Amino acid sequence: MSRARALELVRGGRRFLVTCHIRPDADALGSALGFASILRALGKEAWVYSEGGVPGTVTFLDGAADVVGTVPEGTFDATFVMDAAAAELVPKLPPTARTGPLVIVDHHSAADGFGDVIVREVDAVATGEVVLRLMDDLGLREVPRQGAQPIYAAIVADTGGFRYAGTNPTTHRLAAMLLERGVDPWSVAANLFERWAxxxxxxxxxxxxxxxxxxxxxxxxxxxxxxxxxxxxxxxxxxxxxxxxxxxxxxxxxxxxxxxxxxxxxxxxxxxxxxxxxxxxxxxxxxxxxxxxxxxxxxxxxxxxxxxxxxxxxxxxxxxxxxxxxx
Ligand SMILES: [Mn+2]
Structure with missing residues (x-):
């Protein structure tokens, strides 16, 4: 039912802030970038905010260069926070009068109840998978090109490269669909797991x-x-x-x-x-x-x-x- 409320906010709104837990990993920022691309494909305005900017480990994500390190001016119809299981992981935000209802989109089973609307689906292998479910519900048939690589990276990161116990046939179907959108799997894997300083x-x-x-x-x-x-x-x-x-x-x-x-x-x-x-x-x-x-x-x-x-x-x-x- 929380998903229904989140969908209502998207359908009824025009301008959104999309953020993720502090010190974001690939699932957090990848989900934010993917969700923002979905909002834009629906004709909405979306800003991706990461407190303190983008860590070097995730600058390879498509769209990372456009992420802002401070909340832009003006009011938002809602703020979406990706992959955040606890209040202390949510970035600093201006008063809700400006940022609208706080919607948590997450998949952690051990989590607090922070947020005005909570879309927490613990059967999802990554928050990126929850984002794809929201996309389906919003009636968007294809992942926008700009969002495919970040969401693929989110899934690969949180399944440890399709190795962890939660990995299932759906995980691979979603990955296949994202590869069909043109994602380069080696580039993502190398950025996630190799290329060490x-x-x-x-x-x-x-x-x-x-x-x-x-x-x-x-x-x-x-x-x-x-x-x-x-x-x-x-x-x-x-x-x-x-x-x-x-x-x-x-x-x-x-x-x-x-x-x-x-x-x-x-x-x-x-x-x-x-x-x-x-x-x-x-x-x-x-x-x-x-x-x-x-x-x-x-x-x-x-x-x-x-x-x-x-x-x-x-x-x-x-x-x-x-x-x-x-x-
Ligand atoms: Mn995650």
Missing amino acids: PARMSLLGEVLRAMRIEAEGRLAIVSVDRSMLVRTGASDEMIEGMVNYGRMLEGVEIAALVWMPETGSDVKVSLRSAGRADVARLAIALGGGGHRSAAGASMALSIEAAEARVCREARAMLAELPVAVRR
Whole structure:
């Protein structure tokens, strides 16, 4: 029913603001760019806003050059926020008198109830898939050319390249449809998963060296302090995805990465499951949220205290999870 209200807002409105969670990844910004292209194809005016601009990791998305880093002047009939599971991830916005109702478009199961209208469809592999459902409901038969590559990137990113458990026949049908619209799959994959800056590879070396195995080989945990970033010349956004390396170890059920961002004093924790542990539940126990296989939290603790707490909670969760005979 929330989808019906969102569709009403689109049909009845003329000028929209489209944004996404702060520090956007490819699903967040890709969904925003894709949705904006759909609005434009329907004859609406759409602005894509990303607080603080576009991170280097997602500048390859078609249309990223037109994204604004501050909210444009004038009033909007509604503001759409892509892929945001919690209020603290929603960018700063002017008063609602100017930006209209706040519509959250998302697919996270662990989420708060923030937003005036919530389109949260947890069976979608990516927010990009929810955007395509909205497009269908709005009666648009084809994805606009400008929106195909960002939405394809959203789906590829959130399924880990069609590998994660949620990947299903529909995922591949949507991908096929987007490729038929002219998307170059290698270019998207290379931008998402490769093309690393040398500093990022150096940081990965440090991360692998610092990784510890706990809980009888079932937990891989690593803390990344500022000195590792300074030594390697890596930026914060380069940490993205490094938690996955712990998950690659045979026998590991939970991988955790604890790090201190340059701005803000809260320690960030990224969590990944090899498939059996529910890290969304672990994240909630740490004050965060996310998906069953990928989740995170912010903790107002020192990096050492946060790591100890993650270890403790993860051990408790693993104690309830029988040891796998064979994965
Ligand atoms: Mn997502």
